[in-house]
Amino acid sequence: xxxxxxxxxxxxxxxxxxxxRALDSLDLALGAGExxxxxxxxxxxxxxxxxxxxxxxxxxxxxxxxxxxxxxAARLRTALILQDFGLLPxxxxxxxxxxxxxxxxxxxxDRTRRATEALERVGLxxxxxSYPAELSGGMRQRLGLARALALDADLLLMDEPLSALDxxxxxxxxxxxLELWRQRGHTSVLVTHSIEEAVFLGRxxxxxxPRPGRVHAVVENPRMGEHGYRATEEFYARCAELRRFLADxxxxxxxxVAAPPAVGAS
Amino acid sequence: xxxxxRRVIGYAGAIALLLIGWQAAxxxxxxxxxxxxxxxxxxxxxxxxxxxxxxxxSAWRVTASVLLGIAIGAPLGLALGRAPRADxxxxxxxxxxxxxxxxxxxxxxxxxxxxxxxxxxxxxxxxVFFQVLVTARDAARAIPVASVLSVRSLGADxxxxxxxxxxxxxxxxxxxxxxxxxxxxxxxxxxxxxxxxSSGLGYYIIDAWGRVAYGEMFAGIIAMALLGVxxxxxxxxxxxxxxxxxxxxRT
Numbered sequence: 001x002x003x004x005x006x007x008x009x010x011x012x013x014x015x016x017x018x019x020x021r022a023l024d025s026l027d028l029a030l031g032a033g034e035x036x037x038x039x040x041x042x043x044x045x046x047x048x049x050x051x052x053x054x055x056x057x058x059x060x061x062x063x064x065x066x067x068x069x070x071x072x073a074a075r076l077r078t079a080l081i082l083q084d085f086g087l088l089p090x091x092x093x094x095x096x097x098x099x100x101x102x103x104x105x106x107x108x109x110d111r112t113r114r115a116t117e118a119l120e121r122v123g124l125x126x127x128x129x130s131y132p133a134e135l136s137g138g139m140r141q142r143l144g145l146a147r148a149l150a151l152d153a154d155l156l157l158m159d160e161p162l163s164a165l166d167x168x169x170x171x172x173x174x175x176x177x178l179e180l181w182r183q184r185g186h187t188s189v190l191v192t193h194s195i196e197e198a199v200f201l202g203r204x205x206x207x208x209x210p211r212p213g214r215v216h217a218v219v220e221n222p223r224m225g226e227h228g229y230r231a232t233e234e235f236y237a238r239c240a241e242l243r244r245f246l247a248d249x250x251x252x253x254x255x256x257v258a259a260p261p262a263v264g265a266s
Numbered sequence: 267x268x269x270x271x272r273r274v275i276g277y278a279g280a281i282a283l284l285l286i287g288w289q290a291a292x293x294x295x296x297x298x299x300x301x302x303x304x305x306x307x308x309x310x311x312x313x314x315x316x317x318x319x320x321x322x323x324s325a326w327r328v329t330a331s332v333l334l335g336i337a338i339g340a341p342l343g344l345a346l347g348r349a350p351r352a353d354x355x356x357x358x359x360x361x362x363x364x365x366x367x368x369x370x371x372x373x374x375x376x377x378x379x380x381x382x383x384x385x386x387x388x389x390x391x392x393x394v395f396f397q398v399l400v401t402a403r404d405a406a407r408a409i410p411v412a413s414v415l416s417v418r419s420l421g422a423d424x425x426x427x428x429x430x431x432x433x434x435x436x437x438x439x440x441x442x443x444x445x446x447x448x449x450x451x452x453x454x455x456x457x458x459x460x461x462x463x464s465s466g467l468g469y470y471i472i473d474a475w476g477r478v479a480y481g482e483m484f485a486g487i488i489a490m491a492l493l494g495v496x497x498x499x500x501x502x503x504x505x506x507x508x509x510x511x512x513x514x515x516r517t
Contacts, residue, residue: 054419074421086416090434090511099430100420131514151420 002067002077002154002187004030004053010061010212011048022048024212025062035181035188035224037202039195039242041249045213046191050157053189054080066155076104079148081158086144087132093119093143094128100151111150118149122176138169142176149180158190162197174200182225195246199238200230207245217245299480306484313485317470321489324467328455328497331387332448335394340440343399344432347406357403364400368393372458381462390454394447401443405436438512441505448501452494467493 008025022045030036038046051057053064055074064071066078079100080086087096094112095102097119101111119125122142124135132140141161148156158177162170174197181188181201190201198205205219221238229235285303292302310317346353346360372389379385413431422430459468467490474483 051415056415056418074419076421078419080416080419082412082416084410084412086412086419088413088417088430088434089514090437090509091430092511099417103417103420103422103426103430131511133511133514147420 003032003034004028004067004155004187004189005065006049006053006062007065008062009049009052009059009064011045011052011057012060021212023052024214026214028206028215030187030189033185033187035190035201035203036206037190037192037198037204038206038208039192039198039246040208040213040216041210041246042193044208044210046208047159049208049213050080050159050189050191053155054078054157056080075155077151077153078155078157079151079153081141081144081148081156081161083160083163086147087140089132092129092131093124093135093146096132096143097146097150100147104151114152115146115150118146119143121149121180122146136169137165138173141165141173145176145180149184153186155187156189158188160192161190163193170197177201178225195239195242196230199235199242200224205242207242207249209249216249219245298478301480301484305481306488309479309481310485310488313482317467317485317489320465320467320470320486321493323465324455324459324490325493325497327383327386327459327466328390328448328451328493330383331390331455332394332444332451332497334387334391335447335451336398336440336444338391339395339398340402340436343402344406344428344436346399347403347409347436348428348432353403360396360399360403364396368396369454369457372461376462385462386455386458386466389458390451393450393454394444397447397450398440398443401439402436405439406432409435434511438505438509441501441509444501445498448497449494452490452497456490 006026006028008027009023010021010025011023013020013022026045026049028036038049040046048057052059053066053071055071055078066075069075088099091099094115098111098115101114106114116125116128119128122145124139124142124146127135127139132143135143144161161177162173165173177188177190178201180186188201190198192198192201199221201224203221203224205221206215207217207219208214209216219238219242223229223232223234288303292300346356368389371392372385375385375388379388409432413435414427417427417431455466456468456471459466460472463469467486471483471486471490474480474486
């Protein structure tokens with residue numbers, strides 16, 4: 001299975017005026033089949049970390065080793081799921097789901113079968129020939145998931161995958177993500193800015209510092225994945241704990257946040 | 267099927283309206299230079315075989331030019347739009363030469379390529395080339411980063427990104443450029459055929475004008491209009507086929 005070792009990884013973007021250090025010697029180790037949530041203020045390099053793990057952003061220092069191999073380019077069984085789902089509007093659901101297999105030169109019959117199975121698994125079996133524009137937000141994200149499943153990905157990297165969805169659809173998809181993780185046992189990295197989502201979907205929750213990104217704290221969340229966890233006292237306690245950590249960072253309504261502007265007469 | 271029928275009915279209505287307006291204008295102006303549609307249409311029928319071969323000559327020139335212009339302009343524009351370094355070198359050249367009216371090169375092309383097909387095809391494809399190039403470049407630059415990232419994360423190489431993202435994303439805009447440049451292409455076709463050579467609809471129209479055969483002149487004009495409509499409809503049908511997704515989610 002797939003473990004991930006991040007050893008003092010640094011990423012520097014070349015800016016116009018000066019270089020921007022997005023990640024600063026970040027260390028993190030993920031066990032095989034572990035579900036980790038990453039949370040932090042915006043601009044803390046969460047997305048950069050994910051892109052680096054996907055092999056799309058080069059490191060300026062340190063290393064990322066997945067399953068014993070250093071990451072230098074896109075890895076075959078890593079699936080990246082982005083906020084806007086990464087779907088191609090010009091391909092129907094079947095072709096979107098099969099895209100990873102097509103790029104990897106799988107035979108047509110094989111990729112059609114696997115994509116169809118994946119779509120059925122996320123509840124889109126009736127929508128094979130629909131274009132993304134014809135699907136609702138929740139269905140589009142299911143389609144994004146189906147692509148990862150069709151690839152038989154053992155490492156799922158998700159960058160705020162549910163943040164564009166309404167609250168009910170989001171809970172529905174959080175359940176689906178949890179269910180898939182329990183069934184498949186893939187290694188899962190979820191970047192989110194929702195505290196509840198992090199506690200619901202991360203057995204360990206990594207809190208990052210503002211730029212340059214480093215690990216500020218790691219919160220253990222052992223009961224994650226239990227049935228009905230969302231309604232327990234412990235769930236709320238964990239959320240409160242996480243909120244305190246983030247307030248220390250000045251990320252949520254903490255003391256360091258400036259007072260909101262006065263509301264004028266409207 | 268009903269969409270096709272609606273289209274045919276639309277065309278029939280438009281043709282009827284144009285013919286009535288034409289007849290009315292002809293009565294009002296009462297000049298031999300503007301004969302009514304009946305004179306023109308009867309000449310069109312009388313000279314149909316001659317007109318058909320002239321239309322064939324013109325159709326070949328304009329089709330070859332448009333195809334040549336796209337075949338060079340579209341890939342080059344898309345490549346420039348996706349390759350900042352090459353773009354830095356070539357974009358200034360493009361911007362400098364795009365606003366220059368290409369028709370002024372007709373005399374040069376006539377000297378270099380003769381008065382046959384080659385000079386006309388070269389001139390028209392030059393115009394189509396620039397319009398498609400500029401549009402394709404802009405379209406390729408406007409492609410969302412997320413689309414490219416998601417495909418690259420699946421392991422796509424440069425060519426696969428091109429095939430699955432850049433080309434389909436830019437295709438609707440290339441079709442728009444194609445529709446606009448087809449109109450220009452036919453106008454320039456008329457111009458180049460009327461200036462030099464002894465074949466094609468442009469020559470036919472100017473020749474009829476010189477012989478004061480206004481009915482025949484209008485028969486040529488009708489043939490040229492039909493050529494344009496057929497080309498335009500062909501492009502429409504092709505886009506409908508290749509860019510089906512742009513109609514998705516619109517009911």
